[in-house]
Amino acid sequence: MDYNYKKTNAYLKFDKSRMVNLEYSLYREILRTNRRGAYHCTTLVECNTRKQHGLLVLPVPRLGDTNHVLLSSLDETVIQHGADFNLGIHKYDGNNYSPMGHKYIREFDCDSLPRTIYRVGGVILSKEKMFSLEDNSIFIRYTLIDAHSPTTMRFKPFLAFRDVNELTEENSIADLGYKEVENGISMCMYTGYPDLFMQFNKPVNFVFEPNWYKGVEYMQDMNHGLPYKEDLYVPGYFELPIQKGESVIFSASDIHVDTNKLVSSFEKGIKERTPRSSFYNCLKNSAHQFYYRPTKDELYLLNGYPWGEVKTREQFMALEGLTLGVGKKDAFEEIVDTAIPTIQQFMEGKPITGFLKDIGDADVLLWVIRALKKFQMCDSERFYLKYASLVSQIVSFIQEGNHPNLKPLTNGLLTVDNKVGYPSWMHNKISDGHYLTPRTGCLVEVNAFWYNALKFNEEIARNQDNPKLERKMALLAEITKTSFLEVFLNDGGYLYDYVVGNFVDWSVRPNMLLAIAVDYPLLDKRQSKSIIDIVTKELLTPKGIRSLSPKSIGFRPRCEGSLYDRLYSAFNGAAWPWLLRAYQEAYLKIFQQSGLSFLDRLLIGVEDEMSNDGIGSLSSVYDGSIPYFGHGQISYAINVAGIITALNVQKMFGDEY
Secondary structure: OOOOHHHOOOOOEEEHHHHOOHHHHOOEEEEEEOOOOOEEEEEOOOOOOOOOOEEEEEEOHHHOOOEEEEEEEEEEEEEEOOEEEEOOEEEEOOOEEEEEHHHHEEEEEOOOOOEEEEEEOOEEEEEEEEEOOOOOEEEEEEEEEEOOOOEEEEEEEEEEEEEOOOOOOOOOOOOOOOEEEOOEEEEOOOOOOOOEEEEEOOOOEEEEEEEEEEEEEOHHHHHOOOOOEEEEEEEEEEEEEEOOOOEEEEEEEOOOOOHHHHHHHHHHHHHHOOOOOOHHHHHHHHHHHOEEOOOOOOOEEOOEEOOOOOOHHHHHHHHHHHOHHHOOHHHHHHHHHHHHHHHHHHHOOOOOOOOOOOOOOOOHHHHHHHHHHHHHHHOHHHHHHHOHHHHHHHHHHHHOOOOOOEEEOOOOOEEEOOOOOOOOOOOOEOOOOOEOOOOOEEEHHHHHHHHHHHHHHHHHHHHOOOHHHHHHHHHHHHHHHHHHHHHHEOOOOOEOOEEEOOEEOOOOOOHHHHHHOOOOOOOOHHHHHHHHHHHHHHOEEOOEEEOOOOOOOOOOOOOOOOHHHHHHHHOOOOEEOOHHHHHHHHHHHHHHHHHHHHHHHHHHHHHHHHHOEEOOOOOOEEOOOOOOOEEOOOEEHHHHHHHHHHHHHHHHHHHOO
């Protein structure tokens, strides 16, 4: 093994000057998952700044649908000549950090695995973390690269055993005992939780020294006005000697692991990883992290980390990019096959089971059809074998007026009701039920998708030699198209965002982009170019497309302030990276090859974010004005999916010329 850490040339690398600067390193986070719902998330220097951070966070089904933090962190101490050098870091009251182990960090990179190099005097220590893809186990490999005298390592676990959205404090209910297991211990602090197994690949001495560390603070939660302080339980510490050139592996898991296999499991896991050696590879790795398999027969997509969940609309918005976009066609089919029983339950008026509780939101089934169209373009034979009838069923269900939240009008358009669920992707509802972006009636993207669903069903009927259905769909599509142009196209050269009764919304929003970036166009080239010009002038930023133009009433580009202010900004001025895919699709239809270099430059602005917020991924939303900071979840599925698809299209489109 090559222990010369100075030879690293990783795509994502952070030197000492950045790591010791807490103003920089505490706002950059790393994420690792097992694609089964469990994850590890913390900052570059491993000081937790959110209540959702933790070394081992996993679902506990019997306690509900949310994740739970079992092991919050693990403090390492290097001991030489009786002197202790603690590598951990925690924030306490008054902006105090203790210990301050970040000052020993020499560099950090996360090419294959997150790797931190520490230097303590003559000691050089490497630390690498990896999540098992087979179970809820996280492994940490420590390698003593250099040491000039006998060295001992001490490991102090900080336990939480709580819901990711809650905080804990010292109490008399917690079970503070432990059991000895092979090369370690197991603990379970509260009834209903699984045991936490903490083991090493070699014999280790555990010293029981129970203590509550009180008043640990989470800076990000404090900044957002949320509860931010808790007490963590430390049962004692592990201690073992380590030789120069030796590697020691620590495992934290909800199962008893075979410690004799830790080394081989770690080496095997490295070979299975795609190196984060490029923009695309970073996003490819990120894409895999959203996969959620609660059982062997189910597969879903989480909408983000670290507080993500399964959301039906966002699952189908992201589906193409997170599966087909990274060569996972089988995963696309498995996710759709998992969803079909719920879709059928909804259309048959039966109680909904499973994770897709919001299947009835107004536009969700149209996003399903949109995703299936992308699959048909990828594998037409497979589509007609498995999913053609589903598209026809959905179109019929909506067209016949059976959808409770999406109704056909006599002019062929669809109208939604914002009193039920979330009618479109651009909606935020606060606790009193008030919508911050109250779009209702006929929404521009919903009706563009509806026209495309009719045209797609027409194509299906033609290929299945069903002339009666083909004629019916063609007639409905033509009526819808005529009405769409009459209702949405305005004298300003763009499309109204929504129309309800005699009211028209003149706000310049990105939803009209989706009406251009469809497979069956509604607008001619001149009309589309006019819209692209307006979007380019008023909505385009280096990080994505603004949700509202600066010239429109209510524009608020910065996601800062109270929760209300941040939610309001998200759909009234903040920028969304995933919409660059729609912008790209629309732009290429008009400018063809001449637009490639401009679109390449746009994606460079997004690539810069690989070193910010969630390292190697994209945040939920970005400020719509300078400095374009990221906000919300540090890894957001639809943004990752959209940019993956955009990168694939750029390459494919460029290869044609």
